[in-house]
Amino acid sequence: MKMLVLPPTEAERRLRDRCVGANPVQTIEGLAELCRAEAAALGKCLRRVLADRVCALLRPVGGIPTERALDVIRRLEEQGDLLAGPGGYVAAAPLRAIHAGPGHHLLLGGIDSVALGAALGVAISPSVLRRLRSEPAEDAALAGAVADLGGRVLSIEAWAGLDRTPPADAAWLATLEERLHDPIESIAAAEAVLAPAVGDLEHYIAGEHRWRCLSAASGSPLLRARQPFGWFAYAWVASGSTAPQLREALRLGRDEARRTQFALDAAAGQPHRLRFEGTGTAARLHIEAPLPYAEYRFLLGFAERSGWEGLPIRYSLPAVDVPRVSACLAQRLGVRIDHLSTETP
């Protein structure tokens, strides 16, 4: 063993090298890299502990606020590099190579890019939070290398869950009606299904893409009520002449509710609009509502979320992938696609 004194510049250079050339103090790519590596080392840990550890590693070279590390960790959870558990725990996710097209793979998991690149024999190109591998050939070899790292190659549909979830269409609404009358389900009055509600029950106003109080308007059979800790509970109510809160209702999960919103809007003839803006080889997608989970993950296979606060939600993606993405979203969610070209003639 030797002890080698490093000048600060050399220390920073080594830091960048370990973070695929990105300085984690200055870039999200670098910080994400460090978060993945520390999460992989720690195993299961509190999100806050992981953020503190990352901050501690960077303190000698200027440091970052803990909130910034927490923000990146949450994004990695949403993307699938980290797994989030109850009580604020996070853990490195196993490696998955998501096959999104010939030779095109999205690499997910807690393994750091240096180790991953060495194992796969290719350079990993970080694109903000996402890590991509684009090699036109040798997909078979990739499967073996990924398996050696404990991972698996998955199709984008399987990873996203498109093969396990129904599209948001009339059939989906019919299913809800069927479930509502299936004695196997736990059916009760809507106000009981949504208890303990905090504040008024709200209708979803199909076609207007918004929620309004029951007392203020008549709306779709989709209801929601805020719960004591701030989240919403959702229900699908039976049709009838009595007050909606007294009608029989089926409890829905958040993802089911989102899917229902898209289906109701489409059924009302006012589907959500997705706007693609093309700028040469790149495109930007604007979405006015959160997507159901499966479609959201499908989108992540091609696009990078670029706006994180408020609506519309913005994504950037290669223009070449726009047709596939827009076709999928239109088919599954019934959305209307607007294509805008921002290229100057």
Place this chain on the structure above:
Amino acid sequence: MGTEVQIPGQTGAFAQVIAAFLERELDPAGLVAALPALQAQRNLFLGRFGAEYLAELSGAELLGLLPLTTSDESLCAWLRQRRTPDFDTGLFGDIGDAGPEEFGLWLDEASGAWLAAGPAGPRQLDEDEAITITLALRDELVAAVGALRPLSALRPEQLDPIAVQRAVAAAAPRLAGSAWLHKYLHLHHPDRVTSAATAAELDAHLRRLGLPPGKRGLYERDVRIIQFWCQLPPLQRLPPRLRYRPGEPPLASRLEAALQQAGLLERDGRPDPLELPVYSLQAMAASLLAGQWGAAAPAAPVEALGTVRVALPIRRRPERLFVARISGESMDDGRSGLCDGAFAVFSLDVGPLARSPIVLVRGSFHEPEEAGYALKRYVEERNGTGAVRRVRLQSLNPNRGSYPDIVLEGELDAIQVVAELIHVLPPAQGPNSRDVSSGAAIERIERRLAQIAARFFAAPAEAARPGDGTAWEAGLVLRDGQLTLVAGPLAGLPGFARELEIAAGPEHLRVLAANLRAQRYAIPVLPSTAEYTWSAPGFEEELAEDLRALRVPGLPGQRATAFRVGAGGVGHLLRGDTLSAGQQYALLVPPVLLNETLTDAVPLGGGWRLYPCELPRPTPEEQRRQLARLGLTVTSASLAVAWALFAPRGYREGRGGERYPCFLPGDEPVLCVDRDDAAGTVVLFVHGPGGVQRRTIAPEERFIALTDLVVGSYFLEIIPEDGAMEIAHLPFAVLPEAPPAPRYEATLLLGQERLTIVGSSAWEGDLTGLGEDLSISLSAPPLWPITARWRGARAIRAGHVHADLHGEVDLAPIMAATRPERQRRRVGDLLLDLGELGQLVLRHRRPADESVLGDALETLLNQRGSLLAQAAGQLDPLRGAWLDPLCEVLGYATRDLRPGDGPVPPAGVGALLLDAPVFRNEGWSLRPAACLIIVPVGSDLRAQGQESPRSYGLRLCQKHGLRRAVLTDGLRWALLSPDLKFLPQWQLDRALHQRNSGELEGFLATFLAEAQP
């Protein structure tokens, strides 16, 4: 069995140990027996100096009676030094170090003048001034006694410590802090004032009781001490004035030993360290042959280098003490500790030289114009008349050839005895004092590092077992924001101990003993001031002795407890209350500090809060003040060492639960060393597979990369020369290969069958005893989410769980949620949805068993037979008690007809719909299967006609699109179907009583729900 002591707050653990100590050590009869003699001496004192008597005296009389003079009969002389058979002042506390200036007035023996203490030092007084002062002093003594007098009527718990302190301070503003008044008041009010002399002694006493040091004054401390002792049951029979005696010398040392043995006091703990100045002078412990002073004797001016906190084993006046470093080896006899480089405490008050003390002497030893210092034993040799004939400055080193004595004869004026050696500091306690460079020191450090590393990295196989010379261990750490008790491996824990119980105050929790036998195990616990004790339920007595080693002291209840957050985010308990700038801590704040506003503090229950605290360098004054309010201090000097820049490959845990990073060969982990300039030399020692390596870190060297690492365990220490700074240690390991990454796979073990969950798959079998007779376990990537749903006669969201750190999934909630359906129903599906990993459907199929079904029906008949006799043929009374459970046994769920949901029934006839589970679209749903027509008792089931039940049943089936109706009065059952011309009929009670007749077989074959496995 020890005495049960119920004392709230953080002193509970101490109280338990002290109560046990008292039972062993206390001789109440002896104490009481000695009381009359003690009281006689006290009476003698009060007769001469009592407040009532002093109040009557004139100024001139007081001047001769109170201050120190040449007479041994003054008040001060009695208080400080009188040790005669009639009055031994030592029995009432030792204030031998109290100076006359603390009293404020004294007679200078040499000049015969009265002196008074002043801001600029003693000043000479004429007699009138002296009388004025002595009157004022008298007034304070008398007023202070008067202030305490009303308190004698109160019980100890009624006393307000702060009010008592204020009362004394108001009565005696000048003397309130002095040992003179304290002892004077003790002699008047021994039940309210202890015999301790100084705040330091009282704080030491408080520390022995687990109480925080005082901050107000002597009397506030007294009251708290007395209140503590007066609560202890073993002392209730003693007069109050004797109750606190066990906490004072001579019993105090044995009590401390007991507390140390119980782990409540640190073994090297000393009461209240003094803040002593460190001087630049080096006490030369060197000699030259022929007794000449060494040429290296220092002659530089003496400078104060700073201060150091020192815990002294003996009481001395702190203002007369200082610390200096020893240079040379002439006083090193292997036992004295006076070795080269050691630091020692000296007192400027030199006692009688006839005792041959070890002293610091100053003299012109080398050059006439230059003075140096030497440390020697001062031995006087006297002639026949008693005059000093010769002085021998004696070396302790037995190597007389190298270190001869220095003999001074007739030249005694050439030297000056400057100070007397009081105490040699242990190596770690020296200020600016750590020897990190001498060969001996390096050898010592390397040896110590090897021992620490061996212990830290000890494998579980080498774990301690009771009786093998080492003890089981347990300790508190902070992990993932929770206070956690870490214990184990408990090798040798008998197999009959299935569970271990941990108690801390009212909290009791149990853990499986198997979890602790072979591994270290972490158990989240609530913070408590009470000791964490262990027992083995059912085997309390057998294992009490072994489990005693696992006891962990409770947390302080009056101040925050600091945990230093190390690598891996684990917080390690700090024994002391001193924090270092540049470090990250988590503070456990007790409920008593509830009023302290702490941003981002997390409640932990019971009023305790967890407060993350990062101390920047330098630490802002406001943060220091806040920490002071929490009972913590921040050292001014600091050294922060941490891993920087790169994440390790993994973490492991040392024996104490400390998490350490692991790297791979080829990794070059980087340390960052941040320190104050005052840190002096800082040396990095690394104990690894190749032995110990060290490197001195220059102030400008901040990043240290460790390169060319080979596989093995390493223990790294950064040792600052400045003894006031903490030594930093960082264990780490280099692994032969990277720890395994989480695998993208999930496996279900079902009995002996192993199912890999990939895509959508299914398994079919009898799930009745799932999780019981049929074992089930599921492994998945750590934290992987799993959703479980049951779909059969009911749809149940059976749970949303996550795999744990090791990838094991706790399926107990899912088993519990589905158990009733699995046991009641013969069919149903349990879906385990692992998202992208796959879905597994466990199809529950239990074959119909005539014997089991018959038993269930017979049991029902036996239970409800009497009801049936009365209510047969009536829907409402039969519904809940008979029809519903019977239909459930047959596999149906009953459902009411809605108003208008069919033809009007004939008089006395009722109807229900029977739903049965139907497997459709890859899942179960309940579908209407038949109508159930309840007919009056005695009516003919086969009767025909418009108003017959049979006709009604057919019309009802037609209305609901069904092809089966069941006619019954409860006991008679008939199947009605448009397809059947004949109406088969069964008598259920007969079928059950005559099982061999074949009637039950026919009944079940006809009426069991259509869904057959």
